[in-house]
Amino acid sequence: MSTATTHPTADLPAENPLAQPSPLPFGLPPFAELTLEHCREALLAGMAxxxxxxxxxxGSADEPTFENTVVALERSGELLHRAQVVFYALASSNSSERLREIEREVSPLSAAHSDALRLDPELFARIDAVHAAVAAGGHGLDAEAVRLVERYHLDFVLAGAQLDEAGREQLRALNQQLSQLSTTFGQNLVVATEAAAVLVTDRAELAGLSEAEIAAAATAATERGREGYLLTLVLPSGQPAMAKLADRGLRCRLHEASVTRASTGEHDNGPVAAQIAHVRAVRARLLGFDTHADLVAADQTAKTSTAVDALLATLVPPSVANARAEGEVLAELAAADGVELAAWDWAFYSEQVRRDRYAVDTAALRPWFELDRVLVDGVFHAARLLYGYTFTPRPDLHGYHPDVRVWEVADAAGEPVGLYLGDFYARDGKRGGAWMSSFVSQSRLLDAKPVVFNVLNVTRAAAGQPTLLTLDEVTTLFHEFGHTLHGLSSAVTYPRFSGTSVPRDFVEFPSQVNEMWALWPEVLAHYAVHTETGEPLGAEVVAAIEAASLWGEGHGTLEYLAATLLDQAWHRITPDTVVEDPQAFEAAALQAAGVASDLVPPRYRTTYFTHVFAGGYSAGYYSYIWSEVLDADTVEWFKANGGLTRANGDTFRGELLSRGGSVDPLGAFRAVVGREPDPAPLLRRRGLG
Known part of the structure; x- marks a missing residue:
């Protein structure tokens, strides 16, 4: 196999816990025995x-066949996969200086390893031969096997397998650069976000926060060896505390800390982002595409960046108009306090509108949303009603951090499904945001059942106090568990198609559907109970929440679209584009897209847009709204067919969740809903039509 890179080839010591498949239930990694050095050894040995x-x-002299080529590839790399899923979970959720050192060492090696496979002309020749034989017919393969051949062929083509040797060498160098730059971006952001936390020394400045929130801020300060109260940052621009803090000066400090993260000094991500975008532009042109956005869209359900533009173009004007109308209402409230409305005031006065106009005080709802009740009596309960799943705690099993809890999942017949792990609290060394991933992906080929996990960044309550969630955090938990259901419900033969292995602009669809159950009456009544009084959340409060649901959609949609269009702007540049000032580029891009607003910053600005510069969403952040078209339409289908029923759940699981990437995604949607997607429900949901 041809490669220009020298790799370590040392055998993995037998005492390394990753050397063999884990003996723990469902193949859960043996975290109690693992060290970072074990991970490093296993990563290097796994590549070899x-x-x-x-x-x-x-090197086989046998003619290429589906079994000896494509299935053989599916079976390869088990040691490497075991090591990767553990190491990258730690890198995201439990980072340390030593881990970051290993990540900087291994990242370029991993990129080179991937290139060594995808750019191996002999390997591609065998895949190409199998692909041609399948296309000619008479292959005797089932539909999933045929799709696997097609997917492998497209994967390799888009990765540059058809380039000549000079092109392959250039692509290897570009991929090395991207690997190093993305690692730098992510590590800069972790350090910069921790450094940007706002220290408050005067307790009076925290007026508006609950006693529990103030205690949590005190705990955060103590854990970092600081005196006073520490307001740590979540990943998006908008910080939850800004909706409650009465002190305008502190709101401003918190806002500025958030939107200027990683934008100056040694951890400035602006130049890093510009370099990433440039290298991606060069790589796209090498692969025969005009821009990186075109390259990405080719393997999505959107197919073209023109289709992405068409959707976004329908959303921008009404979103801007809605946000402007909301801003006028808020400006009047601010003027009554003698101030001119600014971005750091928006959430504060918006909360007043919810209280005064809709009788909804979202901050006051937190005592009804205790973390474990939301999880067990809400999220798990809905999964039982829809799919028959039950969740049994496994305190005998351990995750990668003491915060992580483990549940065993069974189906309605009591048969084992897999494991679910939850890591819910914010801490140093953990990147912001929320996500789902897998330690073991389901597949019949490898006789593997799923082991999936969710990560959130909920502020830990003070000792002895319950952890209370905001309504947004409740929705996030239901959302991320929707991804979990995609992984747990998988019933495919090949690992390549397992669970969430679907196009990026489809993967958010099932998770967004699962958000529906957060306020579904029989689910809400099961978990929304006051932590002190035991009082259920009143029906009139739920009605008010639903009545207020369109309030704030202007802001929410505009901040999302601003981030989406910023992502597109960075990934529509050509190799000749020179970006000398990343912040000026951002400002110009937002202005050109018609979404620039002093009052509504993008949900993510360039320097902390980890989705696209250190994650898998480059030129793909549009996928949330693209998926929401499918989601809103499917919610209508659920409601029209009786809502939260096992029959509906079984249809959704059987036709869509269980199929993963083994079928055409839009075909799976049609199998559930019975027709093509209709954007009208989305427009109604967001107050855009």
Whole structure:
């Protein structure tokens, strides 16, 4: 196998816990025995092992077949995969200086390893031969196997397998750069976000926060060896405390800390982002695409960046108009206090509108949303009603951090499904945001059941106090668990198609559907109970929440679209584009897209837009709204067919969740709903039509 990079080839010591499949239930990694050095050894040995497996494959004198080429590839790299899922979970959720050192070492090696596979002409020749044989017919394969061949062929083509040797060498160098730059971006952001936390020394400045929130801020300060109260940052621009803090000066400090993160000094991500965008532009042109956005869209349900533009163009004007109308209402409230409305005032006065106009005080709802009740009596309860799943705590099993809890999942017949892990609290060394991932992906080929986990960043309550969620955090938990259901429900043969292995602009669809159940009457009544009085959340409060649901959609949609269009702008540049000032580029891009607003900053600005510069969403952040078209339409289908029923759940699981990437995604949607997607429900939901 041809490669320009020298890799370590040392065998993995037998005492390394990753050397063999985990003996724990469902293959849960043996975290109690693992060290970072074990991970490093296994990553390096795993790359060497997979190269040896592929070398044996390409060196075979046998004619290429589905089994000896495509299935052999599916089976390869098990050691590397075991090591990767553990290491990258730690990198995101439990980082340390030593881990970051290893990440900087391993990241370029991993990129080179991937290139060594995808750019191996002998390997591609075998895949191409199988692909041609399948296209000619008479292959005797089932539909999932045929799709696997097609997917592998497209994967390799988009990765540059059809380039000549000079092109492959150039692509390897570009991928190395991207790997290093993305690692730098992510590590800069972790450090910069921790440094940007706002220290408050005068307790009076925290007026508006609850006693529990003030205690949590005190705990955060103590944990970092600081005196006073520390307001740590969540990933998006808008910080939850800004809706409650009465002190305008502190709101301003918190806002500025948020939107200027990683924009100056040694951890300035602006130049890093510009370099990433440039290298991606060069790579896209090398692969035959005009821009990186065109390259990305080619493997999504959107297919073209023109289709993405068409959707966004319908949303921008009404979103801007809605946000402007909301701003006028808020400006009047601010003027009554003798101030001119600013971005750091928006959430504060918006909360007043909810209280005064809709009789909804979202901050006051938190005692009804205790974390464990929301999870067990809300999220798990809905999954039982819809899909028959039950969740049994496994305190004998351990995750990668003491915060992580483990549940065993069974189906309605009591048969084992897999494991679910939850890591819910914010802490140093953990990147912001919320996500789902897998330690083990379901597949019949490898006889593997799923082990999936959710990560959130909820502020830990003071000792002895319950952890109370905001309504947004409740929605986030239901959302991320929607991804979990995608992973748990998987019933495919090949790992390549397992669970959430679907196009980026489809993957958010099932998770957004699951948000529906957060306020569904029989689910809400099961978990929304006051932590002190035991009083259920009143029906009149729920009605008010629903009545107020359109309030704030202007702001919410505009801040999302601003981030989406910023992502597109960075990834529509050409190799000749020179970006000398990333912040000026951002400002010009927002202005050109018609979404620039002093009052409504993008949900993510360039320097902390980790989704697109250190994650998998480059030129794909549009996928949330693209998926929401499908989501809103499917919610209508659920409601029209009786809502939260096992029959509906079984249809959604059987036709869509269980299929993963093994079928055409839009075909799976049609199998559930019975027709093509209709954007009208989305427009109604967001007050745009």
């Amino acid at each position: 092992a997979q190269r040896a497996e592929v070398t044996a494959l390409t």
